[in-house]
Amino acid sequence: MARRALPLTGAHGRRSRRGDVVGMSVLTVLLVAFPFLAPPSVTNVGVYALIYALAALGLSLLMGLAGQVSLGQAGFFAIGAYTQAVLVTRYETNPVLASVAAVTVTMTVALLVGLPLLRLRGHYLALATLGFGIIVTVLATESEFLGATSGIFGVPKPQFNARTYDSTTEYFLLLVPVVLLGLLLARNVVESRIGRALGAVNDSEVAAESLGVDTFRLRVQVFVLSAAFASVAGTAFAHWLGVINPNAANFPLSVSFLLMAVLGGVGTVYGAVVGAFAVEGLDDGLRRLIPELVPGAVGEVQLIGFGILLTVIMIFLPGGLHQLWTTARRRLSGSDLAAGGAPPDGGPAPAPDDGPLLARESRAPAGTPLLEVQGLTKRFGGVTAVDDLDLTVHAGEIVALIGPNGAGKTTAFNMVSGAVVPTAGTVTVAGTRVEGRKPHVAARAGATRTFQNLQIFGSATVLGNVMVGRHLRSRAGLVGAALVLPARREERAVEASARELLDLLGLGPDADRLAVDLPFGRQRLVEVARALALEPDLLLLDEPMAGLSGAERRDLARLLRRLRAGGMAIVLVEHDVEAVLALADRVAVLEDGVRIALGTPDQVRHDPAVIAAYLGVDPEDSTAVAVAEAGPGEAR
Numbered sequence: 001m002a003r004r005a006l007p008l009t010g011a012h013g014r015r016s017r018r019g020d021v022v023g024m025s026v027l028t029v030l031l032v033a034f035p036f037l038a039p040p041s042v043t044n045v046g047v048y049a050l051i052y053a054l055a056a057l058g059l060s061l062l063m064g065l066a067g068q069v070s071l072g073q074a075g076f077f078a079i080g081a082y083t084q085a086v087l088v089t090r091y092e093t094n095p096v097l098a099s100v101a102a103v104t105v106t107m108t109v110a111l112l113v114g115l116p117l118l119r120l121r122g123h124y125l126a127l128a129t130l131g132f133g134i135i136v137t138v139l140a141t142e143s144e145f146l147g148a149t150s151g152i153f154g155v156p157k158p159q160f161n162a163r164t165y166d167s168t169t170e171y172f173l174l175l176v177p178v179v180l181l182g183l184l185l186a187r188n189v190v191e192s193r194i195g196r197a198l199g200a201v202n203d204s205e206v207a208a209e210s211l212g213v214d215t216f217r218l219r220v221q222v223f224v225l226s227a228a229f230a231s232v233a234g235t236a237f238a239h240w241l242g243v244i245n246p247n248a249a250n251f252p253l254s255v256s257f258l259l260m261a262v263l264g265g266v267g268t269v270y271g272a273v274v275g276a277f278a279v280e281g282l283d284d285g286l287r288r289l290i291p292e293l294v295p296g297a298v299g300e301v302q303l304i305g306f307g308i309l310l311t312v313i314m315i316f317l318p319g320g321l322h323q324l325w326t327t328a329r330r331r332l333s334g335s336d337l338a339a340g341g342a343p344p345d346g347g348p349a350p351a352p353d354d355g356p357l358l359a360r361e362s363r364a365p366a367g368t369p370l371l372e373v374q375g376l377t378k379r380f381g382g383v384t385a386v387d388d389l390d391l392t393v394h395a396g397e398i399v400a401l402i403g404p405n406g407a408g409k410t411t412a413f414n415m416v417s418g419a420v421v422p423t424a425g426t427v428t429v430a431g432t433r434v435e436g437r438k439p440h441v442a443a444r445a446g447a448t449r450t451f452q453n454l455q456i457f458g459s460a461t462v463l464g465n466v467m468v469g470r471h472l473r474s475r476a477g478l479v480g481a482a483l484v485l486p487a488r489r490e491e492r493a494v495e496a497s498a499r500e501l502l503d504l505l506g507l508g509p510d511a512d513r514l515a516v517d518l519p520f521g522r523q524r525l526v527e528v529a530r531a532l533a534l535e536p537d538l539l540l541l542d543e544p545m546a547g548l549s550g551a552e553r554r555d556l557a558r559l560l561r562r563l564r565a566g567g568m569a570i571v572l573v574e575h576d577v578e579a580v581l582a583l584a585d586r587v588a589v590l591e592d593g594v595r596i597a598l599g600t601p602d603q604v605r606h607d608p609a610v611i612a613a614y615l616g617v618d619p620e621d622s623t624a625v626a627v628a629e630a631g632p633g634e635a636r
């Protein structure tokens, strides 16, 4: 399971508003005092640090939230800078209006670039973004309109109320509120429904998708947001330097942004600012030091210095300076902050109530077909894992899918939930065709799942895991999240309903612990709670009993009965045949991908073909079948 170096927030699910206010206040005081305390040459370095911090912040969001590395951030920086320079110098546009236009242009380009590029992952995406940066550099170099290699001169220092901000100190102070606003917006996004969903995607894309998160759409959104940050930085850069040339898009600058984000701590919003100051300080230091150490050395030597630094950080401090900070805090407070306190031991069992659970008026009446599978087939090369499967599951019933190892249960299950594309056949969930589409489509239609191999969101608390399950039951988008106000009330409601569900499943005392710190059986329960948070009409459970103790199995079986009584349809793949026969209304049996039986537990229990499949006796041999019927036991 992919995990980012550090949780972006208090382990998405727990906010620290007081910490935010203190952090922002301290940073504001430090930044405002900086130009008055530092000598002018250092303030000059500080101006660059503030400008670059914005671009690094965007990159940090992209890497921390969307898990994507971009080597082309300078490309967006340059697009912002060039657009600003053109509008201000050629069309005498008001600088503020020009900035709005520059950011809009950059975001549009990012959208157009992101739509095809973000289908790539990992190194491929990094290489593609590198290519994008190179294209921008070449276009700027070759374009006469953009001044070719010389670039565009004469971008004036900004003026407000007939006052020109042309001293280093003034420009620094002008940038401080812009950077603080950028931090605030970024922080809001990280703490929002969108940030939580992206954090989940980083931990387990398939699980996040199954809870209704449209991962591609979110990635594109963060990519565009990240470019917007770079663009704002570019406009500030153009006014500060007064000239913009193709160097603004070049690879070393993208590497610098990457270094700032990584050094500060990927995904941590304050880290980008700290990283920018650290890198710019080092850059200045290396610029002075290297010519003394290596006579005649030029820029490339500095780049090597950065390369070495980046490597050392990745090896010894993958969480960047933020990691140092959190470790120090943890040591000072003598507690494990991420874990959210001492683990309770075991926690109480689910409530003993046996009434219907999660019933609601909008549910389809019992007996309504919610899942219709027709002719579902999957071939892996020469292996036909599932062969022409038909199955209908109705509201208010539990259907079990059983069969010996390799029978095709998981493959069938994965095709129904959207994780595997069928070779043939259809899957309809509550009237929506979902076969071959991403799992979030099935989730939107009302179906979600748990996993045989647990897919817990490792960087999140138990509460954070379950809050992701509320993704489709909340609405705040990226803009709403950035502006926080419309989203705050919704967030409180999401947290309250997630806590309610945790209490219902006896997980309340574990709510603020990291989910991965829980024992295996309780992690399974977290997955069930997370799935239930979506309020599904169809719940797909892949081996939910595996790894549970006897008491936990009984509790889970009772929970499923209560959900069925509440009108939910449940499909479970399970190896514990006795448990299944005691729980399910109907049982479908697969062997070598073929459905060999479908009926009530009693019918299936005595079906000679089923007995033969499990025990290897000949269904025509009545004596062997009679002996086998005496007790099929567990399949494994």
Ligand SMILES: Nc1ncnc2c1ncn2[C@@H]1O[C@H](COP(=O)(O)OP(=O)(O)OP(=O)(O)O)[C@@H](O)[C@H]1O
Pocket: 380, 383, 384, 385, 403, 404, 405, 406, 407, 408, 409, 410, 411, 412
């Ligand atoms: N990605 C894959 N590539 C190739 N073959 C696969 C793939 N996934 C499954 N298979 C094959 O398809 C068949 C069905 O596998 P599947 O995992 O669906 O069975 P299962 O009933 O869930 O088994 P188990 O109970 O062991 O989990 C097996 O022969 C398996 O080897």
